[in-house]
Amino acid sequence: MATRTFRVWRGDKDGGEFKEYTVETQPGMVVLDGIHRIQAEHAGDLAVRWNCKAGKCGSCSMEINGKPRLSCMTRLNSLPEGTITVQPLKTFPLIKDLVTDVKWNYEQNKRIPPLKPRAREADGHHRMMQEDVDRVQEFRKCIECFLCQDVCHVLRDHHKHDQFVGPRFMIRLAQLEMHPLDTEDRIPKIRKEFGSGWCNITRCCTEVCPEHIGITDNGIIPMKERVVDRYYDPIAWFFKKVFGASNK
Numbered sequence: 001m002a003t004r005t006f007r008v009w010r011g012d013k014d015g016g017e018f019k020e021y022t023v024e025t026q027p028g029m030v031v032l033d034g035i036h037r038i039q040a041e042h043a044g045d046l047a048v049r050w051n052c053k054a055g056k057c058g059s060c061s062m063e064i065n066g067k068p069r070l071s072c073m074t075r076l077n078s079l080p081e082g083t084i085t086v087q088p089l090k091t092f093p094l095i096k097d098l099v100t101d102v103k104w105n106y107e108q109n110k111r112i113p114p115l116k117p118r119a120r121e122a123d124g125h126h127r128m129m130q131e132d133v134d135r136v137q138e139f140r141k142c143i144e145c146f147l148c149q150d151v152c153h154v155l156r157d158h159h160k161h162d163q164f165v166g167p168r169f170m171i172r173l174a175q176l177e178m179h180p181l182d183t184e185d186r187i188p189k190i191r192k193e194f195g196s197g198w199c200n201i202t203r204c205c206t207e208v209c210p211e212h213i214g215i216t217d218n219g220i221i222p223m224k225e226r227v228v229d230r231y232y233d234p235i236a237w238f239f240k241k242v243f244g245a246s247n248k
Helices: 031-041 103-111 130-141 147-151 167-177 187-192 204-208 215-231 234-243
Strands: 003-012 015-024 061-064 067-070 084-087 094-096
Touching: 003 031, 015 031, 031 084, 061 147, 067 147, 067 204, 103 167, 130 167, 130 215, 147 167, 147 204, 167 187, 167 215, 187 215, 204 215
Parallel strands: 003 084
Antiparallel strands: 003 015, 003 094, 061 067, 061 084
16 A cells, blocks of 8 residues: 655744654545544644635645645645655744644734725615626635745745735735725725735745635736825826825
């Protein structure tokens, strides 16, 4: 029977090390299956977060062979032969083994002004063009696995958590800003508080998204363009100087 060796990070915020475990494998197994087998046969105290095992809850995010992935959607036969290295997400504080503290993300979400719909029409209904609805539907597919946050170099390498909300919440902002009923003005906050200028469009977040959302092209770039149109457009600058118009 086939076997695979897993090199798994074991430890907590005070330190740790990689340990190797060899388990039997079967066709169709995913990395999370291997982790569960390690728990059952070798390390019952191995900590791992998971829930649906169907790629829809985002709970089982981890780094597999150095790449942020969902462990429940990464088949063993899709990985190169040899040892499989599994470790926690680098961008967030470690709790234990493969589990990280991602509460920072939920704190960012609370900072975003919610939908502020325009008044209903005279007959009491809202009306929207279907193409406007379709534009924001893509962003609603996000499962908050935070793989895009993990791979974002602004957060991962430069630790600008106090200046940039990250790709997931730039998508959240785009979802609201592009909503056909929304009247809230978030552009000043996108520029200053949420740090749109920090993203330099490497598209690494788009590459790891399990829902194949066009994070960079469809969300972040349009938000950056709106900031530029308001604050850096030369015609707008001219009118501001001449007529004293102010940006919010």
